Amino acid sequence: xxxxxxxxxxxxxxxxxxxxxxxxxxxxxxxxxxxxxxxxxxxxxxxxxxxxxxxxxxxxxxxxxxxxxxxxxxxxxxxxxxxxxxxxxxxxxxxxxxxxxxxxxxxxxxxxxxxxxxxxxxxxxxxxxxxxxxxxxxx
Amino acid sequence: xxxxxxxxxxxxxxxxxxxxxxxxxxxxxxxxxxxxxxxxxxxxxxxxxxxxxxxxxxxxxxxxxxxxxxxxxxxxxxxxxxxxxxx
Numbered sequence: 001x002x003x004x005x006x007x008x009x010x011x012x013x014x015x016x017x018x019x020x021x022x023x024x025x026x027x028x029x030x031x032x033x034x035x036x037x038x039x040x041x042x043x044x045x046x047x048x049x050x051x052x053x054x055x056x057x058x059x060x061x062x063x064x065x066x067x068x069x070x071x072x073x074x075x076x077x078x079x080x081x082x083x084x085x086x087x088x089x090x091x092x093x094x095x096x097x098x099x100x101x102x103x104x105x106x107x108x109x110x111x112x113x114x115x116x117x118x119x120x121x122x123x124x125x126x127x128x129x130x131x132x133x134x135x136x137x138x139x
Numbered sequence: 140x141x142x143x144x145x146x147x148x149x150x151x152x153x154x155x156x157x158x159x160x161x162x163x164x165x166x167x168x169x170x171x172x173x174x175x176x177x178x179x180x181x182x183x184x185x186x187x188x189x190x191x192x193x194x195x196x197x198x199x200x201x202x203x204x205x206x207x208x209x210x211x212x213x214x215x216x217x218x219x220x221x222x223x224x225x226x
Contacts, residue, residue: 008216015209018209019209022205022206022209026202033199034199034202035202043206043209043210046209046210046213049213050213050216053213053216053217053220054216
């Protein structure tokens with residue numbers, strides 16, 4: 001990976017925030033309409049892969065707040081936590097608990113939404129783990 | 140009805156565009172021609188999705204078109220990268 005295209009770098013600098021915002025929009029809209037954690041995670045992973053092509057896989061790793069395998073771990077823990085919360089109320093595992101009052105931007109918040117956030121992180125982590133390792137494998 | 144005729148004309152023209160592009164994809168003399176035709180196919184898919192969203196009165200379909208428009212250029216860039224590597 002030697003020749004970097006300046007056109008691509010400039011385009012990605014504008015495109016990547018757009019993709020990330022759209023992925024979060026998909027995640028938040030998930031429970032009542034089309035969208036959800038999985039689709040949002042895929043879009044966010046595509047944004048990072050675009051960055052990896054334009055710059056380099058190493059630069060993308062430096063950009064990530066957590067390494068991909070840690071993202072998988074954190075996502076799974078969040079998903080598990082959302083299920084465990086119901087146990088404290090004496091309900092079966094993974095019963096949905098909802099806030100009575102919807103929040104201004106996000107809308108109705110409950111444990112299914114937290115589960116979705118976990119799925120979002122796991123999908124980003126898995127995609128980046130596979131694709132960055134493949135991209136770094138120089139012949 | 141005149142509206143039905145309109146839908147038929149729109150989908151017919153889009154289908155014609157697909158046929159012409161796929162012809163270039165199969166026949167394209169060189170590899171870059173094929174890559175450009177693949178890129179054009181995604182643009183046509185976006186057009187079909189937009190028309191289908193209007194016809195079905197489903198704004199949700201437009202999300203697919205947005206994602207395709209944002210991502211499709213990733214595929215073309217990857218192709219360009221590997222063509223450059225090969226030469």
